[in-house]
Amino acid sequence: MRDLEIIKQILKKYDLMLPVLPREQRKIYRSKRRALAVILGENEKSTLMTTAAVRFYYIMRNMGMPVTLVSGARAAVFASVITLMFFAGGSVLLLQNYFYRQGVIAVNELSQNGIIAASGDIRINRGGTEIVSPGAPYMIMAGDEIITGEFSALLQFDNGAIVKIFKKSSVLVVSLGSHYQIDLRTGSIITRIPQLAEGTGYAIHTPDSVVSVKGTEFGVQYENGKTKVYVTKGTVSVKYLPDGTEYDVAAGSSSEVNGDKKSFPLTEEETLLMKGFSDLQYVESISTKSTVELQSISDKLSASDAVKSGERQSKKMTLEDMKLKYGKLDEVILYSGKKYTGVILSRGEVYKILTTGGVVSVPAKEVKGSGIIQ
Amino acid sequence: MKLKEKLSDPGTDRFVENYDSFYSIIFNSIYSKVSNYHDAEDICQEVFIRYYNKMDEVENPRKWLFGCLRLVVFDYYKMKQKKDIDVDELFDDIGMGYVNGFRDSRMMIKQVIEDICNESGDRDASLFELVGVYNYSFVQASKQLNLNYKQARYRYGVFAERVTEKLKEKGISNIEDLL
Numbered sequence: 001m002r003d004l005e006i007i008k009q010i011l012k013k014y015d016l017m018l019p020v021l022p023r024e025q026r027k028i029y030r031s032k033r034r035a036l037a038v039i040l041g042e043n044e045k046s047t048l049m050t051t052a053a054v055r056f057y058y059i060m061r062n063m064g065m066p067v068t069l070v071s072g073a074r075a076a077v078f079a080s081v082i083t084l085m086f087f088a089g090g091s092v093l094l095l096q097n098y099f100y101r102q103g104v105i106a107v108n109e110l111s112q113n114g115i116i117a118a119s120g121d122i123r124i125n126r127g128g129t130e131i132v133s134p135g136a137p138y139m140i141m142a143g144d145e146i147i148t149g150e151f152s153a154l155l156q157f158d159n160g161a162i163v164k165i166f167k168k169s170s171v172l173v174v175s176l177g178s179h180y181q182i183d184l185r186t187g188s189i190i191t192r193i194p195q196l197a198e199g200t201g202y203a204i205h206t207p208d209s210v211v212s213v214k215g216t217e218f219g220v221q222y223e224n225g226k227t228k229v230y231v232t233k234g235t236v237s238v239k240y241l242p243d244g245t246e247y248d249v250a251a252g253s254s255s256e257v258n259g260d261k262k263s264f265p266l267t268e269e270e271t272l273l274m275k276g277f278s279d280l281q282y283v284e285s286i287s288t289k290s291t292v293e294l295q296s297i298s299d300k301l302s303a304s305d306a307v308k309s310g311e312r313q314s315k316k317m318t319l320e321d322m323k324l325k326y327g328k329l330d331e332v333i334l335y336s337g338k339k340y341t342g343v344i345l346s347r348g349e350v351y352k353i354l355t356t357g358g359v360v361s362v363p364a365k366e367v368k369g370s371g372i373i374q
Numbered sequence: 375m376k377l378k379e380k381l382s383d384p385g386t387d388r389f390v391e392n393y394d395s396f397y398s399i400i401f402n403s404i405y406s407k408v409s410n411y412h413d414a415e416d417i418c419q420e421v422f423i424r425y426y427n428k429m430d431e432v433e434n435p436r437k438w439l440f441g442c443l444r445l446v447v448f449d450y451y452k453m454k455q456k457k458d459i460d461v462d463e464l465f466d467d468i469g470m471g472y473v474n475g476f477r478d479s480r481m482m483i484k485q486v487i488e489d490i491c492n493e494s495g496d497r498d499a500s501l502f503e504l505v506g507v508y509n510y511s512f513v514q515a516s517k518q519l520n521l522n523y524k525q526a527r528y529r530y531g532v533f534a535e536r537v538t539e540k541l542k543e544k545g546i547s548n549i550e551d552l553l
């Protein structure tokens with residue numbers, strides 16, 4: 001130890017020492033890494049790979065690993081793949097998040113007679129371009145105008161709201177995000193929204209009113225120049241625009257929005273209508289749902305339409321009623337052991353069975369067997 | 375030669391090993407002469423490019439690299455048309471011109487170190503030069519030479535012992551006498 005110091009002093013005394021500052025030592029080390037990549041990358045088309053291989057070679061070497069340039073290159077490729085996957089995954093998540101913030105529309109294409117038809121009567125007006133009969137699920141964006149024909153449509157938003165647009169209605173989705181605004185131009189909608197987070201909002205505008213809520217289930221109708229609001233859960237705040245009158249409509253009440261602030265108990269038809277809507281639930285990860293699952297949503301939407309038009313009994317018939325109407329009763333047994341009793345409305349890839357609880361759809365591959373029981 | 379083949383070539387591994395051992399001392403040697411970081415970087419790179427291309431013909435990399443150095447410095451300044459730089463002057467060892475009582479001792483010490491450097495492994499020689507001549511810390515020197523701290527200290531100690539022994543052979547029984 002002492003000899004080491006003496007040798008240093010001797011080198012210094014005899015002017016054989018050429019000290020390099022630590023800062024410069026580090027610079028030289030960096031230069032070393034750069035230069036190796038240049039030397040090896042000479043006459044190479046792609047120096048990027050060489051640079052990456054050299055960089056990883058030194059990183060791994062500094063970690064005390066016994067490496068060669070080839071292992072540095074392998075590590076560089078591996079890191080590139082991981083980075084690429086990371087960015088690709090991140091991009092997918094961002095895109096998914098972007099699109100998921102948009103609404104998803106499930107189009108009711110099933111007529112009340114159970115005949116599957118491409119309705120073609122729902123239209124989306126997007127920036128002057130008309131999209132006719134989009135399949136479900138279909139993304140909607142702020143600025144879209146949704147016009148229904150002979151069938152209703154179902155929307156949901158990423159804040160957990162679910163909206164049923166009745167037939168022959170026109171709705172403009174003004175804004176999505178933290179503050180949702182839907183303009184009901186004509187027709188009726190029913191909406192259910194969970195308790196909203198602080199700083200967010202949800203409002204339905206009609207030409208003469210604004211209905212805003214924080215978390216409730218309610219319907220809005222705008223027909224013949226009049227807005228009507230009916231509420232089943234929570235309380236909604238209503239503002240009549242012509243004179244600025246504001247008042248609340250409580251659960252179990254309906255009100256024709258005008259300056260007199262009057263509310264009435266829900267009628268039987270309104271109660272039934274809202275009851276049909278209660279079967280329609282928010283669907284998580286709708287883009288991953290199978291055709292059968294989407295069809296099931298469409299069936300429920302159909303059933304809710306049937307309730308409104310007074311055909312509730314035909315959709316939820318007793319077994320005796322079915323036997324009287326169809327002259328038979330079927331029994332369908334699934335591989336899972338589940339059994340449906342009712343009337344098979346259609347076969348194919350998906351069985352449609354009319355049961356006492358309504359129409360159910362079952363994939364054919366799940367059906368073990370069926371037969372007439374009476 | 376494709377990049378993959380180039381990287382997996384044993385010759386490339388040998389080059390990288392020598393490059394790791396000599397880059398810092400070659401750079402410092404150039405830097406101490408040209409006193410310009412960027413010029414030193416360019417010249418050093420050129421030295422190693424020439425070495426890479428001639429590697430198979432080189433028997434003693436250390437000698438070859440130091441020999442090539444002067445030629446590259448000359449070519450570099452010729453190419454840059456810096457006529458005011460006298461390359462011969464750059465390589466003159468000013469210390470050797472001293473005419474005083476230390477001149478002989480200095481020459482002897484330098485010769486001893488040079489001999490041991492030639493006899494020792496490339497990495498040991500570079501380690502001694504980095505720590506002893508260029509005043510690198512053991513941590514920094516071990517990083518440059520792909521050694522760990524303990525290895526660097528041990529190898530430096532062995533080299534220093536050999537210096538002491540060699541000086542004894544030259545009649546310096548106690549190295550402290552040189553101070």
